[in-house]
Amino acid sequence: MKSYGRGEVMLAVTLSGVAGYVDAIGFLKLGGFFVSFMSGNSTRLGVGLATGHWGAVSTVLTLVASFVAGVVLGALTARGFGENRRSPVLVLEAILLAAGATLLGLGYDTAGITAVAMAMGAENAVFQRNGDVAVGLTYMTGALVKAGQRIAGALVGGEPADWLRYVLLWTGLAAGGALGALTYLLVGAASLWGAVSVVGVAALWAERRWRSA
Template sequence: MPVTRYDRRTWLLAACLSALAGFVDAVGFLKLGGFFVSFMSGNTTRLGVGLFNHGRDAAIAAGLLGLFVAGVVLGALVGRLADPDRRPALLALMAMLLGTAAGAAMAGADRIAVVLMAVAMGSENAMFERDGEIHIGLTYMTGTLVKMGQRIAAACFGGDRLGWLPYALLWTGLALGACAGAAIYPLLGLHALWIAAGVSAILAIITLAVRRETRAA
């Protein structure tokens, strides 16, 4: 199902989750000095460059890629087991992973914190999975920007004039989240993950309440 066919609540949730991904990715990027916990295209480039220039960089990038994929697998499993309460369950999983990461950072176990961050970001992408396909990507924007450009082009030829808006909303969420993470990291370091964990928990409660309201209607 294309993004444009989802209702406004779903668009808003997706934008919030993109912002959360941007926030966590910015924190991870600053902590790791140029590696990502959610943007795996960037890590793939770092892997390729590192293989021919700096073996340690290649190892870090490869490790993050593996952790992210493990998170995707974990998210897909939890989502399937929790259906029809996929979203609240996945948000609770993210809150647990990010909260544990924040706790690990407080205990001085920064490497464990980074591991859990990458797994959490991978698991987030199962949020809008249906029939084994991810319909809304939350932690990567290349495809989103391509679709936005295509919708703008379609609007120029009489198509839906606002069809590009959901994609712009997703990108804006990621960008604003990254700005927030970059601003807060110098003040809190990895302790900023408590904020991300709290937001995930709040979204889990909200989505569960909406789910129950929908069932009761």
């Protein structure tokens, strides 16, 4: 995060907010499963295997496979566009989210949730660098660990505010989750269109920024 400018940091925080927003919608729609938080789903998988809840096992495996497929699509898109990767990856994410919202609206829940989980996987390629994810946008454990490490560094004379960017990422995810839950309770799965709009605007911003660089 330290190597990124203010605009890129705000993009990352915004997209973390989108991830929290979408994950909260998926969590409520699925009754306790996640479309972006695969660590939580992995725990649900273990519990399902131990207790014989095979429906839960099937749901988790579908979500994990969809998420990984989205990661693959996002990574291939990022590789294909090179330095101008952010806007195309965000367009891919917006298309998948729009497909998911449309399918859910038509009553095709499994297909819709599959598309949404793929969108969340693809989002992690926005900050791909040398084939690896430089900034994780849909999971925050690593960000919180780094925040703690930077706080420790600050206490022994290091940079006093290095930790703040990681806390902002986490805050974005949490705030997005709250907004997503509230919106879902009001309008149901149609709330996903809000995420489509934000990601679409982010894609336009990323394209404009790249062209002006």
